[in-house]
Amino acid sequence: MRVRSLAATLALAFGATTLAVFVLVGSFLYLALEKQIKAQDNLDIVLAARHARRLAEELETSKGIREHGDRLISIVLGNQAMSMEVFDPDGNRAVEHNIAGTFAVPNAASGAASGAATLAALPPLARVAASARITEADIGEWTGRNGAPIRGILTDARLRDGETASVLVARNMSDRWLLLDRYRDRLHLAGVAGVMLAMLLGYLLIRAVLRPLRDIAASASLVTVNRLNTRIGVARVPSELETLVASLNAMLERVDHGFQRLSRFTADLAHDMRTPLSNMRGAAEVALARPRSVDEYESLLASNLEECDRLSRMIENVLFLARAEHPQFVKHMREFDAAQELSHIAEYFEGIAEEALVRVRVSGTASLTADLELFRRAVSNLLANAIRYTPQGGEIVLDASASADAVRVTVSNEGQPIAAEHLERIFDRFYRIDPSRSSLPSSGLSRGSTGSTGLGLAIVRTIMELHGGSVHAQSDARSTRFVLRFPRAR
Template sequence: MIRPRSLTTTLALAFAATTLAVFGLVGTFVYFALEQQVKVQDDLDIVLAARHTRRLADELTDYGDILQHQERLESQVLGNEALSLRILDSAGKTLVQHNVNPAIAALERPAAAVPANAQITERSILPLATAAGEPIRALAVDALLQNGTTATIVVMRNMHDRWVLLDRYRDKLNVAGMLGVLLAFCIGYFLVRRAMRPVREMATDAASITSDKLHTRIEMSRIPTELEPLVVSLNGMLAGLESSFQRLSQFTADLAHDMRTPLSNMRGAMEVALARPRPVEEYQATLESSLEECERLSRMIENVLFLARAEHPQFSKNMRVIDGGKELQHIGDYFEGLADDAGVHIVVCGSATLRVDVELFRRAVSNLLANAMRFTPAQGAITLSIHDAGDMIRVCVENEGAPIHPSLLERIFDRFYRADPSRGASGTAAGSAGLGLAIVRTIMDLHGGRAHAESDARSTRFILTFPVVEAPGLPARQE
């Protein structure tokens, strides 16, 4: 498997590629600008030489004067070894030539010459080439002698030296560009690596966080502004993991303790029963006691499984609109027999429209009602009420009895929580596994609502707050 390229190398290569592109564009522009400037300057030299030579030739009488004043005519191209001069008669015979090497001499006379009375400009210059491929720029002009004859002046410029100059300049640009790219890569790599140091430090800090160090957080003081949202998210994730890990550890310990109790009860009862022969009635009583403990374990396991499933993101809910008052009355009727046995009176009042999962709603209210029945004194009353508070629907289960200490009102919704530190039956009935209120809070979280408790000397109230959800086609909530 090919290892991915590091971010530092990638950014350094990006800097180098950018530098290469910039150097390439600038170098190309400078190269062609120089080439054009050299061409303009050389053409200007050719034009000036041709103008001066024609002006001198116009003052001569005939071809003989041209031969006689050869040195004067040749002086127009002296000082520049790349310039060549040829003067031809009307028949094309060479009268004067200067600095014409065999390669240039073999060139044919330009097809068109500037007329004697026409202005000489750079547009009249013709590009030629020798057999060896050397570039030549030539200008042919006619000069009218005093006797009326015409002589053709050909001024040529060998561009080979310019080729060599531009080639060397281009090579230097290439070398400078490659060195610039290499330098940009090295500097970019150094700067990016320096800039990425906080990321490496952050990775080191993250690597040091283990299951026994979940309280550790990534230091924010050395983090660049651009990485602050990422570090905040990571620290938030670590806080969530720490909280979940602590809850899981506490949950595991509580679950082990609560499962150990019924198992110990069953084992003790069986050991006593098997210690000596006993009547059938005692064996039957032992089996009934063990069956009750098995049922208690079964309920505990069922509740734990429900809580585990409810925390899954894909937990399905069958939401529909119901009449909350009628549903509370139905739940109250279901518990009427148990309430009569406990000497408790159940009162249902209020009405409001809810959008809930009916089964989950019944389970939450039933858990609260069962919990209230355990702590309501004989001849006491339990009130199930529902009302529309405008921006929320409040369902309340209120019972008479001893108040709950304010410091415990939130903790009683924790899983396996016992109000009594000794984990005795105080605060939770013997038949309870300490999961009923935890299930209520989980159900309310699934509905986007809230569960909380209030308690004073008059009564204890467990309140379920549901959000008001209105959708097209659903019955409007009652006012």
């Protein structure tokens, strides 16, 4: 099933919101209009009833009701919806105006009912006493003979002779119902048209607003293996998307850097693996060129075995670096005496140091929390490297020291200083300062020394990164120092 577009989803949401707003506003306007109309009609009915009672109270007798009927009726003339009936003290209808279909009451003049019965047949309205003030609360509601809604007031009026007449003022509300019905229909029509227009305009506006996202997608589609240096432009990106674009560009930067690093690593690995393979192949071809003695064949096999050991160490180190870069690489952290472990490592390399005619000395004291095997491997790589470049008769010092925030392990050796431009790059994979790529004879450095594979210092840096620490090199005419910094656990 095709997923609905973001623009369409937002347009529908915008339309639904607009519909809800129209419903709320339309309902408010409709109720407000209904209330205002009702209040105005109530005021008209109350004023007409007050005026009619006041005029009736000016009459001397009930006979004057019929004689001055036109004066009473003039109160509601001009409004086709207003009706009036005036009953004499005996309950007979004395005056009427516009009552056809308004009251469910028989016509007294037709003789269908007596006058008392005529007044009794009026809707069950509460009479307003002649001495009481007429208010909107006195208005009653009923349904006329034609089903029309009627609202009105029935009030008594005391004549000059003391008799009591009754005045009924009413209003047919059918026209108001029709007015409100038309108003409601127009609100519905306006609401539907408004929602459709809002959805259309919302869709167009949202598509225009989302154009930078399409531009970002178009720029991202230009990134290929051969164009990893392509970046997403940020010149016309809204401020809300600047963080997204910056994150994507940073990701592309990391991918580009990682790809270049992988390419260099692959090329260097192929170059370094080709060297021992070429040595083995050349030695074998020379040996097969003519018959050789047993000693010569044994020498050839020993040489090839050394090259095989070199390839094995290289493959082992490459696999270690690949595993170490995995996010789920497992470290077994424990606390140990760093100086004691340095002494053990120095003892392990004692034979190799004696062959190289160098001395190894351990100094300092510190307690360290780290992965013991990784610690041994890092120090062993640095010590093997120091033995390789320390002149005969020189001294190598392994030192451990502690501070408030970190434990530092230093491997220093005498010898030729390293140029400043090489101090940081020596930790890159397969990077060597010595163009001759001289190798230390394989002597079974099983704790991780790398001979001349060019990965020893890269492994040291990876181990320190796994511990959240760092490694750096210092070199001058006096000595070369590699400093491992292990942060203290918080």
